Amino acid sequence: MSMAERMGKARMWMKTRGLRRANGNVEARAGLAGWASVALAGAILVAPTGARADEVVKTFAVTGHAQVHVLTDDGAVRVSTGDVQQVEVRVVYTGYKLDRDLRVDATQTGNSVEVVAKTGTGSWFSFGVRHTSLRVEVHMPKDADLTVNTGDGPVEADSITGNLDVQTGDGHITVQGAKGNIRLKSGDGHIEGQGLDGRADINTGDGHVNIQGRFDALNIRTGDGSVTARAEKGSTVSSSWNIHTGDGSVDLELPGEMQANLDASTHDGRISLGIPVMVEGTFSSTKIFGKMNGGGQAIIVRTGDGSIRLNKV
Numbered sequence: 001m002s003m004a005e006r007m008g009k010a011r012m013w014m015k016t017r018g019l020r021r022a023n024g025n026v027e028a029r030a031g032l033a034g035w036a037s038v039a040l041a042g043a044i045l046v047a048p049t050g051a052r053a054d055e056v057v058k059t060f061a062v063t064g065h066a067q068v069h070v071l072t073d074d075g076a077v078r079v080s081t082g083d084v085q086q087v088e089v090r091v092v093y094t095g096y097k098l099d100r101d102l103r104v105d106a107t108q109t110g111n112s113v114e115v116v117a118k119t120g121t122g123s124w125f126s127f128g129v130r131h132t133s134l135r136v137e138v139h140m141p142k143d144a145d146l147t148v149n150t151g152d153g154p155v156e157a158d159s160i161t162g163n164l165d166v167q168t169g170d171g172h173i174t175v176q177g178a179k180g181n182i183r184l185k186s187g188d189g190h191i192e193g194q195g196l197d198g199r200a201d202i203n204t205g206d207g208h209v210n211i212q213g214r215f216d217a218l219n220i221r222t223g224d225g226s227v228t229a230r231a232e233k234g235s236t237v238s239s240s241w242n243i244h245t246g247d248g249s250v251d252l253e254l255p256g257e258m259q260a261n262l263d264a265s266t267h268d269g270r271i272s273l274g275i276p277v278m279v280e281g282t283f284s285s286t287k288i289f290g291k292m293n294g295g296g297q298a299i300i301v302r303t304g305d306g307s308i309r310l311n312k313v
Contacts, residue, residue: 053133054098056091058106060113065162066144072117073151075134076171081142081159087113088139095132102134113140145180154189172207190225208248217241224248226306231255233313237297249306256312259296263289264310266303274311 068087070077075093089106096102096119105116117136134153140146145162148155154171157164160178172189175182179197186204193202196213200220208225214232218241226248237260243250254260254275262277265287277290301308 053092053094055093056089056098056104056106058089060087060089060106060108061085062087062108062111062113062141064111066141067112068138068140068144068146069112069114070136070138070146070148070150071115072134072136072149072153074119074153075117075136075150076153077136077138077148077150077155079138079140079146079148079155079157079160081140081144084139084141087141089113089115090137091115091117092135092137093117093133096134209245215241218243220244222246222248227251227303229253230313231258233257237299240297241299243300244302245304245306247305248303250301250303250308251311252301252309253311253313254292254299257293259293261289261291261295261298262301262310263298264301264308266306266308268305269303269307271308272310274309277310 062085066087091104093102098104101120103116103118103120107114115136115138117134119134142159143161146157146160147165148157149167150171151169152171153168154173155166155168156174157166157178158176161180163181164175164178165183166173167185168189169187170189171186173184173186173191175184175193175196177195178193182193182196182198182200184191184193184202186207188206189204190207191202191204191209193200193211193213196211196215198215199217200211200213200215202209202211202220204225205223206225207222208227209220209222210228211220212230212232215235216238218229218231220227220229220243222245224247225245227243227245228251229243230253233255235255235258237258243252249269256275264271270285271288273288275292277288277292279288279290281289283289
């Protein structure tokens with residue numbers, strides 16, 4: 001036997017002895033790591049490479065002013081409208097088993113259509129990583145009332161002429177065009193609305209708010225985020241407007257002819273005025289009270305931390 005062969009065997013003998021002196025701990029760890037590698041490899045092998053989307057599709061004919069209600073506990077909602085006399089519903093899902101851990105119901109009573117898509121824990125089991133998604137798509141008449149409630153997911157809606165009530169526990173809300181009583185609420189997510197017309201109530205626990213439209217009443221509240229609001233000409237302060245953010249700046253644009261009492265203050269920031277206001281009492285860079293065009297109902301603006309900028313449209 002050559003010298004190199006004898007040295008190789010000696011090194012192998014010493015490594016083996018070293019492992020044995022560890023009282024089995026090294027071997028045990030190596031064994032567990034081996035099993036973990038096998039298990040991981042098995043999981044990767046059985047995991048689907050591309051989950052196929054399934055869907056439930058239903059269509060309901062309506063006449064006159066429709067009422068559409070969408071309820072889901074975990075899914076995104078997308079609503080579009082057109083000059084149609086029917087409500088088309090499509091529920092698209094992956095990773096769920098219909099009627100096991102996903103229930104989809106779409107029913108009609110007169111001109112009222114209700115869509116329910118709810119998930120559950122289910123009783124079936126699959127190896128590997130389970131990827132799930134759920135989306136509710138609705139195409140409906142423009143002339144309709146719409147109510148959407150999702151526990152977790154974004155909501156998008158376009159061109160609604162009727163009352164609009166949208167709530168999500170966690171997700172952003174985007175509205176492009178709505179006329180009527182408008183209520184948008186998110187537990188955690190930004191809210192954006194363009195082309196709004198009517199009475200608007202906007203509320204998010206955490207996220208910025210950006211809205212534009214003609215308003216008869218306006219209430220905006222965010223726990224943490226900036227507020228940008230543009231009230232177009234024709235807006236009226238028929239009742240008090242309230243705009244509040246716990247932490248963020250406020251940019252508010254108002255019509256020059258609007259009649260209102262302005263009450264604005266910030267705990268940490270500055271107020272800048274780009275509109276004519278007849279100041280009453282004392283004022284400072286962080287607090288101001290005054291009248292616009294002789295006064296009227298109150299416009300109250302508050303921020304805990306941020307600047308307030310008031311400008312004319």
